Amino acid sequence: MKAIALTSFGIPEVLEELEVPVPTLTDTQVLVEMRASSINPADIQMRSGAILQSPMADKFPAQLPIVLGFDVAGIVKEVGEKVRHFKPGDRVMGLVPMGSYMDYVAVEEDHLAVIPESLSFEEAGAAPAVALTAWQALFEHGRLQPRQRILVHAGAGGVGHAAVQLAKQYGAYVIATARDYNHDFVKGLGADEVFDYTKVDFSVQITDPVDIVFDSALDPSTIGTGLPGDLGEKNYSVIKDGGTYISVVAFTINQYPKVRGINAHFFHARPNRADFESIVRHMQKNTLRIHINETYPFTAQGLLQAYRKSEELPKRGKIVISKSRG
Template identity: 60%
Template sequence: MKAIGITGFGIPESFEEYELAVPAIKETQVLVEVYASSINPGDNHLRSGELLQSPVGGQFTIQFPYFLGGDVAGVVRGVGTGVQHFKAGDRVMGMVRGGSYMDQVAADEDTLTMIPDNVSFEEAAAAPTVALTAWQALFEHGKLQPGQRILIHGGAGGVGHAAIQLARHYGAYVIATAREHNHGFVLGLGADEVIDYYSQPDFVTRLSAPVDIVLDTAMLGNKELETGLPGEFGDYSYDILKDGGKYISITSFGIGTYPGVRNIDSLFFRAHPNQADLNEISTHMQEGKLNIHVDHRYPFTTQGLFEAYRTSEKQPRRGKIVISKEI
């Protein structure tokens, strides 16, 4: 089968096509023919080598060729003897290890869910990582309640735009930060207020009132990637949190080392795929309560990946970039 991997760190042109054996599946695994995948920020940091130079780089073992990608949408072609929820021919989406830019992948049953009939493979491929991250940030870690106020940094990005929709649907008052040209997009997702912190970074005085939760999805710069701390940006975020509030970050891996401030709970986390949460995401997409914005589509080829990763390096970012076999 065809698989597209990187030959080294650096520019996106390090992608090459390889011929691999179809993966063997274990008892509780599903063999999925991949129709579409997507790019997440972590893929870019791995591709460039920046992530391995950071303090968390020791968590990754890289041997070339290395296969990027964690989101997958496709059709089940085989199931292990212990699989209970899927059969050949099912349309599924989820998260995989070992790369997704390939014709077929082996995925644990618990990391997949059904794609609703009204959702395309492309939208399904864009959803798993960002929607699952948003869901777990809001409800598992944030314990979001109706009527609470939440500030979501990076509201136009993958996780941010999903979190706005979910928080609004569950009755929160949503404030988002975004670049000025994305304000209309973010307000259309359901945000009650939007702030351009890029041109006016001191957003404390611009909020109508303090917030219960800050969800920080904004990408770190090189300095912050080295320390794992959001710096001045984080100080402003603490300033607008209520006593006993929650500061949840998916980028600042060192945030738990911040000194305790006014009993604020500081947390960094990565999404952990599980079928129960993925089923919730699928249901919300089916019911139109969560719409994943696909901003760019590229063919599932080496050249397509070149172009997709070049685009992902640019600003502004909005929603997700998808690689699809249906182009």
Template identity: 80%
Template sequence: MKAIALTSFGIPEVLKELELPIPSLTDTQVLIEMRASSINPADYLFRSGAILQSPMAHKFQDQLQLPMVLGNEVAGIVQEVGRKVTQFKPGDRVMGMIQRGSYMDYVAVEEDHLAVIPESLSFEEAGAAPTVALTAWQALFEHGHLQPGQRILIQAGAGGVGHVAVQLAKQHGAYVIATARDYNHDFVRGLGADEVIDYTKADFTTQITDPVDIVLDTAKDASTFGTGLPGEIGEKNFSVIKDGGTYISVVAFGINQYPKVRNIYAHFFQAQPNRTDFESIAHHMKDNKLKIHVNETFAFTVQGLLQAYRKSEELPKRGKIVISKNLSL
């Protein structure tokens, strides 16, 4: 089968097409013919080799072997199931997550990391959804314990996780403030944000008149990547949270050890795939309560992935960039 992999770390041109065997299944896995996947910020960290400079590099040593197939989201059609799999059968349309390696014709995924998708949902939208939707879902409801009527600040409201979080928070009855560049303001307001602040033109701390109950920080900060601790944006986030509020970060991986500030609960997490949450997300998408914005779609080819990575590094950014097998046929 075809796979597109890194043969060295660096610029997108290091991607090469390889011929690999179809994955063998364990008893609890499902074999999926991949129809769509997408690009996430973590893919850039691995592809460029920046992860090697991170304080967390030691945690990924067993994942840094070359050649490396990137991608951790998949949407497609079930081809085969393991002996103990009970929830899926060949022919099912599904979406799900793996640790890494979805840029391949066939992908083996744990049964509990999948959900059936409705016929009304395209593979492209489903392939863009798993990581960002699961991260936003768990950030708001499992870790943030968001309640109707609460005020929440969502950093990078037009991004992958951010644009999902804006929709979910507003539907849950929260008052939503989001940051975004000026050209994304109409987009973010259309998702449901009550206020949108251009963080490049104004200090958001001066624009927020009343403290918020929760901050969800999805904005990349160079100083945070170097230390894992809240950088300039993080320090400002603390300043707008009420005493005893909540600060959820998907970027500041050292925040759990950060000294407590005004009894604010500060927590970093990475999404943990499970079928229950994926099914809830799929239902929201089926009922048009959640829309994953596909910024642009590229073919499942070396050239297509190269173009997709180049696009992911450009402005403006909005939603997700998708890799589709349909375009490579």
């Protein structure tokens, strides 16, 4: 079967098409014929090799070739002996630890959910990582309540634009940061206020403290150290005493000295079927819409173009890889 693999670290041209064996299933896994996937920030950091220079390097494989990709949407072809919730022919979406840019992907049963015919594979392939991260940040780690005030950084990005929608649907007052050309887009998602953090100091603009800050912005002062960094210091200044600071980038924030009783959390999304099913319901009702910035074919050239696009501005939402293209 075909896989698009990283054969060295660096520019997108290092991605090549390879022939690899179809995965062998364990008893708890499902074989999914991949129809769509997407690009996430961790894919970009891995492809460039930047993540291997960070303190998080031991969490990722360094032996080449590496098949990138976390999101998968497609059709179930086979199931392991202990799988009870899926059968061949089911349309599904879910997450793998890494390696979804392949014709067939082995996925743990609990890391999948059935998707309805009303959702395209492209919509479903764009959703898993960003929607799950936003969902767990708000409701598991943030314990968001109606009428609370929340600041969502990178409100036009993959995770951020999902978080803005979910927080607003739940009755929160949503403040977001985004570049000025994305303000109308983010307000259209439901944000009550939007600030361009590259042009104004949001910590001065926000006059009433927020209950929660959710930070998914790739601040250069955070990526290399895992510390809250320059953006983090401003985040602390706008959170009320005893509030919550959630980050998916500042991976040492849990050990950071406690400030004014603020509960600080770094987390990785934890795939599970129940959360995915909740996300699918929201998508089915159009209370969560994953914006697709661009779609590219599942070829080495298509992935090259997709990764090039991911480095350009302006951008919003997700870049999708689809077998329906090309």
